[in-house]
Amino acid sequence: MRKLVALPVLSADALSSVAYGPEALLAVLVLGGTAGLAWSVPVSLAIVFLMLAVGLSYRQTIRAYPHGGGSYIVATDNLGRIPGLVAAAGLMTDYVLTVAVSVSSGMAAVTSAVPGLSGDVVPIGVLVIVVLLAGNLRGVRQAGALFAAPTYAFIVAILALVGFGLYDAAGRGFEPVPHPPLHAVEGVGVLLVMRAFASGSTAMTGIEAISNAVPAFKPVPWRNARTTLSWMIGLLITLFAGTIAMTHLEGVVPRSGETVLSQLAHRSFGSGGMYVFTQAATALVLLLAANTAYNDFPRVLSLLARDNHAPRIFLRLGDRLAFSNGIIVLSVAAALVYVAFNGDTAALIPLYAVGVFLAFTLSQSGMVVHWWRRRDRHWRKSLCFNATGAVLSALVFITAGITKFTEGAWLAILTVGVFLLVTTRIHRHYARVAEALRLRPQKIEIPSRTIAPRAARGAAAADGTAAGDAAKAIGVAEATHAAEAAGPLDVTAGPADVTEDAEPEESPEEILHLSVVPLDSLHRASMRTLAYAASLQQPVLALHVSPSDEDAEQFRQAWLLWGDHLPLRIIVSPYRAIVTPLISYVESLHRQRPDLTITVIIPEIVVRHWWHRVLHSPLAGRLRHALRPLPKIVVTTVPFHISDGHSIPNGHTE
Incomplete structure (x- = not known):
């Protein structure tokens, strides 16, 4: 792919998280009332620093793994089999939740514009997952202008929203609009701020996609991939920071029935064509982000099957050259999660952060070991970048696991544990079968001549x-x-x-x-x-x-x-x-x-x-x-x- 095509195709997951990441952050801070919302800018600046650090870390991963370096591969190569499986568990949890969260957030964008559909978000969302299943079984691929258009449309919509909002704010001297009266239901403390930080960090999901797809770029692949990653990080920071700035200046707070982006679009564009364009672009890019998981989940599952950690049926390609069995498993799992949480994005976010940052942490830790072993040119600088990314990712993972444990993070942690148990048992079974099948000279009598009836x-x-x-x-x-x-x-x-x-x-x-x-x-x-x-x-x-x-x-x-x-x-x-x-x-x-x-x-x-x-x-x-x-x-x-x-x-x- 050319960079102009690869950018929207591989960045859809990361950039679309702007639709729910800032809102997830504000939804926690609003529990502390006006004092809680005052922390939105400092927490957002910390998340921007995290984005920059992790983005620079993945630039080092691309240089070290020019043929594609996902968390499972990097962790397995440098940390061992068990950390690699834990990273795979985090990745696969992330991909399942990517589908569920993207569909739920897309439905929230639709119901914000068409409130009459709010009672049918669950059946419509399941129908969307079925459509994604059917399309991917038919061999739909992320390529070309068809898949690039939604991401570029979303970028244009958010930049226009921020631009109009800043122009309007400039007319009043950038004086923030007072937000509606808030009643604090929780004291502002370290726990509340850390929960908001963990929730808002979900805006970083999908950063790994480009490092996974290095071979898909035109020559020189690794150099073009690093350039594309830099553009993606720049856009992600711009859109995220711009959205947070607009919520602060416009006095917008999360409320049921309408997303934060929808409220901002109403303030900037009214209810005309640009508002409809913004909501449609948001829904489409979220749908594309969900489809991104359909490429990555079956691929990771096939890698696990190749290494005898998953059933070998996941190595099988269907008639359309897609990993059909992996696609079906992803669809069923995502649909079950979506239905179990009633298509509520806020309820799904606590599960999301755990898997994402568990994979980030192990991938970046693996890169630290990689540079320490290699010690080639500029290894100290690369090690420093990856170590910073590993520490910050681990901080978010631990924070999400502790502060959101009772809100659903326990389920993600339990899923990782069960996944580790099942994959190790599968590997043990295949090893036992391989030992039973292994040729032994004393067992096999080699014929002395050609066999003929x-x-x-x-x-x-x-x-x-x-x-x-x-x-x-x-x-x-x-x-x-x-x-x-x-x-x-x-x-x-x-x-x-x-x-x-x-x-x-x-x-x-x-x-x-x-x-x-x-x-x-x-x-x-x-x-x-x-x-x-x-x-x-x-x-x-x-x-x-x-x-x-x-x-x-x-x-x-x-x-x-x-x-x-x-x-x-x-x-x-x-x-x-x-x-x-x-x-x-x-x-x-x-x-x-x-x-x-x-x-x-x-x-x-x-x-x-x-x-x-x-x-x-x-x-x-x-x-x-x-x-x-x-x-x-x-x-x-x-x-x-x-x-x-x-x-x-x-x-x-x-």
């Missing part, structure tokens, strides 16, 4: 015609080459028409077999499956789907090390799709060799507990469902049982 050899001696038919079946390489030459198939078109006599075989002698064994890697389960297929004394073809040429070459080398005893075909699927290439290839074989009965034999990991089943891919069921319409296709499995850290030696077929 004995039935075919016997037939060759007894009957030349039968031998010719068997040789035709054994020569599967010709069939697979013909399938490859046919080019990619449209698997959505369905199989060829099946005639009435498509399956005429009624005796064993009439059936010509070909066994196809899909393999993800060479381990005990796949070896057992290959042994089972070869024991049937019929031709066998091993089939591997690889996400890249490098992975394909690694598998080929492992296959040669084993001895290359069976024909092997490798399909490169760069988008990590597994099932569709397998289906397409089997259909190709079937159309090239309709005389063969093709048996797809799949290794299957069988676990003792039902809750472990979701951790393993239901490949057999998906293939069976997809290939059922084709004649002469059989799908079967060879189970490999995992129980209490070891495998049951004698599996059976299903």
